[in-house]
Amino acid sequence: MTASPRVDGRRERSRRTRARIVQAASELFVDDGYVATTIEAIAERAEVATQTVYYVFGTKADILTAVLEASIVGDLDPVPLAERGWVETLGDVEDAATAVEQLVAGSVQVLVRVAPIYRVTQRAAADPDVRGLLEETRRRRRVDQRRLIDVVVAFGQLRPDVDPDTAADVYYALINEDVFELLTIDCGWDVERFQDWATALLRHQILGAGA
Numbered sequence: 001m002t003a004s005p006r007v008d009g010r011r012e013r014s015r016r017t018r019a020r021i022v023q024a025a026s027e028l029f030v031d032d033g034y035v036a037t038t039i040e041a042i043a044e045r046a047e048v049a050t051q052t053v054y055y056v057f058g059t060k061a062d063i064l065t066a067v068l069e070a071s072i073v074g075d076l077d078p079v080p081l082a083e084r085g086w087v088e089t090l091g092d093v094e095d096a097a098t099a100v101e102q103l104v105a106g107s108v109q110v111l112v113r114v115a116p117i118y119r120v121t122q123r124a125a126a127d128p129d130v131r132g133l134l135e136e137t138r139r140r141r142r143v144d145q146r147r148l149i150d151v152v153v154a155f156g157q158l159r160p161d162v163d164p165d166t167a168a169d170v171y172y173a174l175i176n177e178d179v180f181e182l183l184t185i186d187c188g189w190d191v192e193r194f195q196d197w198a199t200a201l202l203r204h205q206i207l208g209a210g211a
Contacts, residue, residue, distance in 0.1 A: 014056075018066075019076055020046040021053055026067045030116045034064060034124035061129035068121060068137060071114040081110075081144050090148070096155035096207055103148055104175065104199040111180045112191060118177040145171050152206070159208045167206040174198055174205075 024045035028037040039060060043050040057063045070076050073084065081087065086106040093099050121137070124130040146168040153164045162170075173179075175198060183189045183197075 015076070017046075017048060017052065018056055021048065021056060021063065022066050022070050022076060025063045026071070026117060029064065029067060029120045034060070034120050034127075034130065039063075059129070061127070061133065064117075064121065064124075064130065065133055068114065068117055068133065071117050072110060074110075074113060087148065087151075090151045091154065096152050096157035097203055099152045099155060100203050100207065101199050103152060104195060104202060107145075107148075107175045108180075108191060108195045108198065111175070111177060115177045115181055119181065141176070142168075142172050145175070149206075157207055159206060162206050170205045171202060174202055 021042060025037070025042045028041055028045060032041075037060070039053050040050050042060075042063065043053045046053070053063070057066065066076075073081050084106075086102070086109075090099050090102055090106075093102060118137070121130060121134050125134050149168045149171045150164065152158075153167060158164070158167060180194060183194050184191060189197075
């Protein structure tokens with residue numbers, strides 16, 4: 001049974017409202033910080049009633065969770081990272097070296113989106129709810145990255161001294177918000193330079209010098 005136009009209309013309005021709140025909160029969190037940003041300010045920026053923000057999300061920590069999740073996958077659609085198009089095409093390439101190149105390219109695009117709000121989350125980690133969110137985000141990143149590196153492992157081209165667990169560890173240590181910001185902010189690298197460096201290093205570390 002298909003939904004009525006009236007139901008579809010409500011769903012679309014709800015989706016747009018949620019998107020406005022997430023966008024407004026993301027901007028305010030980055031500009032003013034998590035602690036200084038109020039629910040009222042988010043509502044004003046999103047042009048919705050304060051009660052609407054509470055109704056849709058409940059708490060400010062829940063809003064931060066939604067902002068962080070949206071920055072990871074790139075939108076508000078309920079499709080996990082592992083089922084995104086760029087991930088699903090990783091196994092279609094000809095060799096592990098090309099898979100690593102595409103893996104890093106996709107991962108860097110995630111970092112570009114998530115790094116600013118991840119930094120907000122780190123700075124607000126004195127809040128127990130935010131600290132829990134930060135810990136869960138790191139845990140999920142490790143799980144997701146293990147699944148992604150398994151696509152590379154499946155080509156059977158790892159270095160003889162590297163097992164799948166070590167390959168996953170190297171990927172986790174190399175492709176993360178802290179390393180990304182250390183080089184792109186502290187050292188002034190542009191994103192393309194970081195991506196080239198990370199691709200070359202990951203290939204060398206898990207596939208060998210000839211990759």
